[in-house]
Amino acid sequence: MDEIVLANGRRTTRIAFGCGGLGGSTGWTPSRKLLTAAWDAGIRHFDVAPSYGFGEAEQFLGRAIKEFGSAATVTTKVGIGRGSRPGRLGQLVRSTARVGLAAVPGLRRKLGNKMRAAAPRGQFGTGFVRASVEESLRALGREHIDVLLLHEALASDLSPELLELLSEFQREGKIGVAGVGSRTESLQAMSWPLSAPLAMAQGVWRLDGQHLAASPEMATNRHGVVHNLPQLRSILEAHPAFAAEVTDRTSIHCTEPRGAVSLLMALALSEAPGGMVIAQSRDPGRVKELANARALSSAAEILTALRGMV
Template sequence: MRRVELAGTGVGSSVLGFGCAGLFSLPRARDRMAVLETAYDSGFRHFDVAPMYGLGLAEAELGALLRRHPGEITVATKFGIGLTPWGRAAGWLQAPVRSALRARPGVQRTVRRSGQGPTSGWVGRLLYASVGFSPGAARRSLERSLRALGLASIDVLLLHDPTAVPPDQADALLEFLTRQRDRGTIRTWGATGPGRGLPGVPRRLAEAAPVIQFRDDPLGPESPAPAGGRPATITFGALGGSLPILKSVIERDPERVARLSARLGADLRRSGTLADLLLRCAMARNSGGVVLFSSSRPERVRRAALAAEEEPTRGAAEEAVVLRELASLASEAGP
């Protein structure tokens, strides 16, 4: 897979990164490892994880992949959100619960939505807690992540969705991060958020962040680049938000979809075409950066890697036009 350098950081990566947040929807460890290995075999060389993913177990499982391919993979992990005692206990009991949820997709969707983070709903409040962004909390989290991943150095350490960092903590945190970079326990750092603007991060910290990671829905408006520095960008949310909406349009309006398919030179009704389109659009919006992708299905992981390399039949501009038209069909149809 094509490689990029996270601008100005010296950290190199594949253009697509693999996100480990959804991996634990697979209850069996060997199925999760098969997905991680498929991602590696398909050319993914950047993996995104966090202490809260897999209810505390994802970093250790990714660590097993890293041991098999030493020095070949870049890793981004985070700090700021941890597990409650309930969350830790649930980590060890999750396999049977996840198996039961897979048998009830409606309940699974509700639990997933509610359990995305400490503020997403009652499941999230029960399982996750903000541990704050003090240098002490950051150090404890970094030490735990290094142990779990089996690494001496984290490539990208990210403040995980900071909703509020007290301004008086910002300087101390900046000093801590700079010291870790000088020591080599991290190679670079950054912050994550719902959009490029990093709400909740004091200006001084936001301007200093060498990397920002944010949600960028290919059908949404592009968020303007910050006036000051030019941080390296990692984006996520290419499929999760838009794919279900576009799929429903495809089912509702077959005639217009046939016309758009002809224009595209690819059948939009065929499984995978829409996902390919959205991924390539996300990559075009973040050219020079990394786009995160995730799937629990090896065949989809392989396909995403191919889509990232493929030249669009009628060109990237035409793909963007077709996506916009599909999006307008979706908004005509309403919710």
Template sequence: MKNRALGPFNVSAIGLGCMNLSHAYGAPVSREQGERVLLAALDAGVTHFDTAALYGFGVNETLVGQVMKPHRQKFTLASKCGMQGVDKGDGTKVRVIDGRPETLKKTCEDALRRLQTEVIDLYYLHRWDKQVPIEDSVGALSDLVRQGKIQAIGLSEVSATTLRRAHAVHPIAAVQTEYSLWTRNPEIAVLQACRDLGVSFVAFSPVARGFLCGPLDIAGFDAKDIRRSMPRFAPEHHAANLRLLPAYNALAHEAGCTPSQLALAWLLHQGQDILPIPGTTSVEHLLDDLGAVDVQLEAYLLTRLGALINQHTVSGDRYNAQANSEVDTETFA
């Protein structure tokens, strides 16, 4: 496994997004299957594991803590606060965005307990709570750094302007945002801002939420699959996007790799400061993804690939109106 810098840390070029094991893409996997995936990643050289308080409303952090505690010194642990589940009073939880300093500090205490660790290496503000100045939220995270509870601060789904404001309060180690061939929003401004400030860029959903891995049965998506609310997977947009896949798969064949590896290799070729974190519930898919570190793409193929799938050729927005209102990321006109 090749390595890259993640803020002050040296980690595997491809990390593991742990969300899929507990959240968002249907029923969570069993603890045994989650353990298989996590340990297979570690055995394969992955040293960057990414979770969040939101994922399964704490279940994912608990899983990571239970499985990975014996191996804590072998990897860099990232988690997130500012978006979590709040008990409605009837035994169920609802997702809320809350960036108040007292909430972030409490969430960190809960995370440390669930993760069974004394310190979280990289702690992100999962979403900027637009009711709270970013300076206040980052100030609270900087308190946690001083207290030794976290080592570095990250931000997720923020604009270049917000990043610069936050960085003026405390150095930001990493920005995490959706980035892939079919989601190019970071290219508008925040990716350049990261480079100006020396901030690493972590790309989530790097294989386009599974679209670039192979055929998807959208009619068979679980009732709780978040893709059901995403415009690109609505039947009319999905049908249009499917027309891109034959040429895309042909490019993967030309490159001598799988479709998933092509998507990840494209990201790795966008800069040494970019770290993809694909997620999966399958050891087979995990090992396929990790093979992307060895895929070398010629300049002409990168050009053809970028021209085939981009913001102009993909049909549908990445988020619905509600989700778009919750992020601070720049958008294309």
């Protein structure tokens, strides 16, 4: 798998595994299977946040990477709250709920959306950020976070006090790289390049190209790639000759469901040459396929054609 070098000099894989599907309704055993599938497929970077998995994902990831060893690298976030850890009764209720949620995916999505909407966001006071980083280190069972992102930060959140705290974390060895992970419109409203020590931007990747352009001054990571699947399928169904041409040029059978996902990953990798692309799935088999994606030499031409059909 292709690798990148982070701003602090540490090497890791260009494809990262998104841990939003860990914990919560998933539970430890399925979460471990997903993480192991990613590791066995060659992925060495894992993207998590305090709020993922109803507050359990960091802890689950920490348990798994103890087995994986020192080659694992981690991104986590600050600026958003974490779910409270349940007592015994809460654990029983959560365990029972997992069975129902697993059986009804639509209900799981609705509950997850409500939990995310209720999680406190935009908390960038230095006291909150310091406490969040310390709690993430404990949950992950690590002394160092490779990448720390300001989750959904606005330009107005990037105070001198916050930037100095991030620099302090770097001097203390608690974090390697600091950056911002926000919505496209929030990223576009910021002044580029970002102020030191911010050296990474992470945002959604869109098939129509309406995302933050890769910055030459810093790494630009992409997530949300698979969310473009309905749009891609619609285009390919409407233009069968083009779909056949893409298959011939790339050897990716893009009209097949898994082939379409592989094509999206390949295109996203081609547009983020200095950053990571975050793959996420609850299917261990799909995780392996996502990890096998590679950038395409013909990506620019294919994307130009696709965007002309959007």
